[in-house]
Amino acid sequence: MADSQRAVTGATIELDDLTKRYPGSRQPAVDSVNMEIAAGETVILVGPSGCGKSTTLRMINRLIEPSSGRIRIDGEDVTDIDPVRLRRRIGYAIQSSGLFPHMTVAENIAQVPKMTGWPKARIKERVEEMLDLVGLDPREFHARYPRQLSGGQQQRVGVARALAADPPVLLMDEPFGAVDPITRDHLQDELIRLQHELHKTIVFVTHDFDEAIKLGDRIAVLREQSHIAQFDTPEAILTNPSDDFVSGFVGAGAALKRLNLTRVRDVGIEDVPTVTMDDPLQEIFNKLRERGGNELLLLDRQRRPYKWLRRGDLMRAKGSLARAGTLVSHHVTRDATLRDALEAVLTDSAGRVPVTGRRGEYVGVVDMETLLNSVHELLEADRMAALEHRHDLEESRAHQTQEQLESGFAGGDQP
Template structure:
């Protein structure tokens, strides 16, 4: 369930201020689309977002959700029907995880059984074990876990629209990358209409189907796909905001699920020595990838390692320290490949199961494909490269 959002000549003026905080903004956001508002601090992007659910009342203009003017909707009802996730999660500290997630469904009068089922469903959806986290309080959660619960609470009543105001800004970079990948995965499954505010262009590129680069007072400098903004900034302001390294930023536009991932010979921790010795190896070191009983990558194994481990792969090899998921970007994969001694990294699915291996050759082939697509676009030919994310997901 998703909805169309229309902003029409939207403005916000505060008493005593000589100029508006938001000035005459018009924008249409398509159903199921993730639109990211990005711009310098103080440009009015959060104010624009908060007017959509009337946490801030607009001074003039209109906001429509699926054609309905939100200024004519009771603001309390509106906020119950629009999901909202903020920085530092905004969880109520005196409520358990389950109570936080159940808050809006209970306000909407859902039955206890339905609420209980929904809480468990939401915890699973955001990757948290219901048995472990159901009764915890926010103070007993890490920052990343708190943000996951915050997203679960925002989605609990199944709203068509999700507003996200710098939700990952207060966590460390590694956790932020994981949360961004989780949001991409969730959006692929749920296809909500998401409006996301950030000051970080790299985050906008990773998440957005379209990006609105905002000047002061939320005036739109460019509203386009990440590809178009990186390869064709509308003016000097956008070009300056994109900054140097646009080619590297483009690596955030493609995810591993969109490229061909190589296979690698695997064995199980339970396989006997004769099975392992009979399996063809790969790579410059003649290795096999050992998988555990859940098919998760466990170790890189050379045949010589078997002698030191009495013939059992469960006791041999070099432990797999790093993996990347199918939702990881090419930039994530490049960093992992560069840090690996053998120049490759295992790719995993949602539950950590083995999906393939990516190496520098895979990444170079993908980059060359993007460059060819850029050349075709520059020459006025139809692009045959990576489709726009929203088009790709709709076609899946």
């Protein structure tokens, strides 16, 4: 289904002069924040440590009570309603996942639907649906406890729990900050895929500008007290930062950071010959001969990329594929950025990387040539945009000069 045809299930959020003052502090922690967030939009709050971004986020679901100002969700002023009832309508995911250690995965996910009075049959169905949505097999993970999960799996369950009651708004406070870089990339891709399907309204806090570029429809760059330095699209902030503070936060290599704006699904994904663990060796030989290539991709029994097989590997297989071929060391999802894909391809001697779906199943391959062509297109677009911007500035200066001259003549200053 095309994006334009997908139903938006998010809600609008309006922050009106939202302020937080703590007793004994001379200055407010958050000072008069005004922001409008569209339904179905992902907005990233990014800024230096201590700038008030997490405080701003937590005031939206009133985990921190505002000192003054208003919060409206879909036009409804939620500042004065019961905060517990409000929180049941807003998903919330945090860095440590926040799972209850004494509850199973299923019990954790079922918490909010249970508290809001859902029937047992509906809760059970929803738990399985949520596990499948975040890429975890319900049969395998339903009865596990958080201690039996990896950090990445815990975060997936945390997101599933936050979405279980189908809230229109999802608040995320540095949810991927405590996991390793590879797992973090995969979780970011998972969130992009989920948002591509669900179209919730997401407000996401991070201190990592690369993460902000990768995930956000718009980014709010915050100074101290959550004063907004710039609130715009990633492209606009990268190409036209509003001032030196924003430029410093963007950092060096803005052109390369733009690689985080394009997804693998937006470029050419090629297909390569594949075989499975259960295929007889003779059939594998025949397929390689028919395709006329020198390489096959071996898939495991879940159709996930497993090994690259070359003709010589098959000659040495001696009736078994157990020791033949080269293990697939990297893969990317369709929602991975070009930067992720380029890093993966650069580590591969053959210059290609498998692309996988939700459960890690094989989708295709993206190669170095495709990625470099996309990089060249981005750089050319940047060059043309810079030339156009320079031309607009020159025209503006010429216009101002002409106006000054005409103003001087009108005042009788001509010789």
